Amino acid sequence: MNPLLKKITLLCLVLGVSLSLAAQTTYQTPPQSIADLFNAPATPSVSFNKDGSMMLILERSEAPSIEDLAQPELRIAGIRINPATSGPSRSGSFYNLKIKKTRSGEEIQITGLPQNPKMSGFSFSLDEKYLAFTQTEANGISLWVVDMATYQAKKLTEAIVNxxxxxxxxxxxxxxxxxxxxxxxxxxxxxxxxAPAGPVIQETSGNAAPSRTYQDLLSNPYDEALFAYFMDSQLMRVSLDGSKTPVGQPALIKSMDISPDGSYLLIEAIQKPFSYLVPGDRFPYSVEIWKSSGEKVKTLAQIPLDEVRPTGFDATVTGPRNINWRADQPATLYWVEAMDGGNPRTQVAERDVVYTLTAPFSGEKQKLASTSLRFGGISWSDDSFAILNERWFASRTEKRSVINPSNPSQAPRVIIERSSDDLYNDPGDPIFTDNQYGRNVLMRKGDLLFMRSEGGGPEGSMPFLSTFNTSTKEQKILWRSQAPYYERVVKVLNADANEFVTLKESTDIQPNYWLVNTRKRIAPMQVTNFAHPYESIKGIKKQLVTYPRKDGLNLSAVVYTPEGYDPAKDGRLPVLMWAYPREYKSAADAAQVRGSKYTFTRLSWGSPIYWVTRGYAIMDQTEMPIVGEGDQEPNDFFIEQLVANAEAAIDHIVEMGIGDRNRIAVGGHSYGAFMTANLLSHSNLFAAGIARSGAYNRTLTPFGFQYEQRTYWEAPEVYFNMSPFSFANQVKTPILLIHGEADNNSGTFPIQSERYYNALKGHGATARLVFLPHESHGYAGKESVLHTLWEMDSWLEKYVKNRK
Structure with missing residues (x-):
């Protein structure tokens, strides 16, 4: 040993200081049973044309390599840019495109696709004679089009798309x-x-500007210059022969939207001053109306910098917001303005007012409707019928009302008012169809709306298709999923909703599309035949279990056990419990069973189910409700309810004869990581913990987090008590911390894991911190994910399965 290092080591031993070694290792791979599952081929994505007569079968690219993720990336104004392409640095793509005829099952391969395809953004023309998509190349993004008569693709532009x-x-x-x-x-x-031209200065002059904790903000004048450079755009009209015509003047274009009749453009363009406090979508911007030729017609609004906003999830901005085209009219704009100054604590009769303005936009805005809650959007049908949506987060209330756009003086007629957390009594969401402008409008027959719902109930979800009578508020179920399948309607094919396409699956049956006709007495016809990607886990057992918390609250979880496992013969198993807490304002809503025991066992990169192949029982989707009813806030009871949830889950898996009480691990991602650290701080229930990409010190998110609306200064004891960092001295259970070095999620800065690990180390805890290069909040690189699985497997084997 080096003499100097030997002296330091001896000194540390004398002083009672432990050595903690930090090092970079090469990427590792997990055991073959786990690696094979992760490397299984991805199931294609599917989308439909307007009438559902054809399906796009989109074959997805595999996970990118770490070399792909290591390409240059700009992280500015809350967005991540690939400077080589003027596009997003992290986005999925497809490598192949096929067409499948829904009724005949005929499948057609599109020819002429790009070499080294990285396709995305597929969209049909209004007459569906053509299909557009973009292709990401080494030096930019190009526009392509498919002729649907010949099924031949061709390139329309060079790599010029921004x-x-x-x-x-x-x-x-x-x-x-x-x-x-x-x-x-x-x-x-x-x-x-x-060299910098000078210091970076921010200044405030008395206006409160509370803000949640954002990532990737601008930090200096050079960042500002980069943002302006990459936002600089020119609208162009491209013909099918590839010819291009500039439209309007260049600008920092935030969004563009064509009026339903194609005569006008709604353009939002970002303006200065930029902000170092909020991301780019809250920078000042102008809202202009152009003719489709590019001639400016009117400046509708100048939206100021959105830095100063009241606290609370029901807070919003002043002035016009949610500016959109009416889907049922040729060229009519609508938007909403807050009457309470955007402050949810202000008591007003009218919370928001909806206004409209019709082409040629020379008149005055007209009041269409007002809300008592916060505006949540409008579902259009025609000039005599639309659905106005409202919501209020603090009470979890949602409301839907029928309005008559042709008669704004007619009061809205409430048809649905309910808790957004109440799954059992959810009537569902309206089904939409395309009108003559190619826009989504409500599918209805007079007073009847067509709806589809998750169909929640005590036995789990059983989705259904229904009609909802907006006059009588009566709901009639037209079709419902039947056990032992989880099946849901994805596309309605006719006006009576008696012919439709479903996506059908079961625990060991890969989801596939089926053609169903309830009018004709013919058996449903399978349209796709996607293969089961996980042959090795076909025989595992899946159960949706329910059990009580000590206060009587009903909880649930999905339990997986290895193929052929018999508790009576094989004894108790080590357990991996995976969860994500959720806050409720009603104990009755919190007690509802969520999920289905009939869903296909799908593995994502972050799934805990991999470990069923390693001899573990898995408790997935383990309910961790935190309830605060009435004036009580859920987080005032976070710790005691969290521990009670975990105790109930452990007791149940043990009572089932499956779990070994002394060999149970708990884990989670993001808020689930935060949960994990809290459980290890305030209980000795677990053998080990795994926390990925979490936040552990709530004083670093002082203006609210997750569903907590109060600020640190309004509830300092809540922020302190909910921070695992505050109780790092109490952690006696081994904990594995994993974090992406480029985390882009609000609040989960990598420093959260770094400081929490230092606190654990300083108090003698058993902990391991793994930073994944180039990874954001969700891990994407193949090497990164495989290494994460290896880290988790090694931790579980050492501290759970083989616990002494």
Missing amino acids: QVFGNSVAWMPDNSILIKAVNPQRGSMPKAPA
């Missing part, structure tokens, strides 16, 4: 395509200054 922010491709009624292109005159990317 996908840094918002939508970038939209069809015009004449089958030309409006794109947001990189401004041809933007020049070269700004170079970083050799």
Whole structure:
């Protein structure tokens, strides 16, 4: 040993200081049973054309390599940019495209696709004679189109599409395509200054500006220059022969939206000053109406910087917001304005007011409707019928009312008012169809709306299709999923809703699409035949179990056990419990069973189910409700209810004869990681914990977190008591911390794990901290995910399965 290191080691031993070694290791791979499951081929994605007569079968690319993730990336104004492509640095793509005829089952391969395909953004023209998509190339993003008569794809533009922010491709009624292109005159990317021109200064002058904790914000003038450079866009109209025509003037275009008749454009363009406190979607912006040729018609609004906003999830901005085109009219805009100054604590009769303005936009805005809660959108049908949606987070209330757009003086008629947490009594969401403008409007017959619901109940979800009478408020179920399947309607094919496509699955049956006709007495027809990707776990057992908490609250979880496992013969198993807490304002809602015992066992990159192949029992989707009714806030009881949830889950898995009480691990991701650290701080129930990408010190998120609306200064004891960092000295259970070094989620800065690990280390806990290079809140790189699975497996084997 080096003499100096030997002296330091001896000194540490004398002083009672432990050595903690930090090192970088090479990427590891988990046991073969886990690696094979992760590497299983991805099931294609599916989307439908307007009438459902054809399906797009989109074959997904595999997980990117760490080399892909390590490419240059800009993290500015809350967005992540690939500077080589003027597009997002992290996005999924597809490598193949097929067409399947829904009724005949005929499958057609699209020819002429790009080499090295990284396709995304598929959209049909209004007449569905063409299909557009974008292709990400090494130096940018190009526009492609498929002729649906020949099923041949061709490239329309070079790599000029700007996908840094918002939508970038939209069809015009004449089958030309409006794109947001990189401004041809933007020049070269700004170079970083050799030395700063001076200090970076922020200043406030008395206006309170509470803000949640955002990632990737601007931090200096160079960041500002980069943001302006990559947002700089020129709208262009592209014909099917590839010819391009500039539309309007270049701008920092945030969004573009074509009026239903194609005559006008709604353009939002970001303005200065930029902010170092909030992300780009809250920067100042102008809202302008252009003719489709690019001629400016009107500046509808100048939206100021959104830094100063009251606290609370029901707070909003002042002035116009949610500016959109009415789906049922050729060219009518609607938007909403807060009457309470955006402050939910202000008592007003009218919380929000909806206004409209019709082409040629020279008149005054007209009041359409008002709300008592916060505006939640409008579902349009025609000029005599629309559904106005409202919600209020603090009470978990949602309300839907029928309005008559042609008669604004007619009061809204409430048809549904309920708790958004009440799954058992959820009537569902309306089904939409396309109108003559190609826009989504309500599918209805007079007073009847067609709805689909998750169909929650004490036995789990059984989705259904129904009609809802908006006059009598009566619901009639037309079709419902039947055991032992979990089946849901994905596309209705006719006006009577007696022919539709479902997605059908069961515990060991891969989800596939079926054609169902309830009018004709014919058996449903299977349309797709996607293969089961996980042959090795076909025989595992899955159970949806329920059990009581000590205060009587009903809880549930999904339990997986290895193939052929028999508790009477094989004895008790080590257990991995995986969970994510959720806050409720009603104990009755919190007690409802969520999920289904008939869903297919699908493995995501972060799933705990991998370990059923390693001889563990898995408790997944373990309910961890935190309830605060009336004036009580859920988080005032977070710790005691969290521990009570865990005790009840452990007692049940043990009483089932499955789990070994002394060999149970708990884990979670994000807020589930926060939960895990709290359980290890305030109980000795577990053999080990696994916490991925969590936040552990709530004083670092002082203006609210998750569903907590109060600030640190309003409830300091809640922030202290809910912070695992505050109780790091109490952790006696081994804990594995994993975090992406490039975490982009609000509040879960990597420093959260770093400081929490230091606190644990300082108090002699058994802990391991793993930082994954180039990974954000969700891990994407193949090497990163496999290494994460290896870390988790090694931890579980050492501290749970083989616990002494």
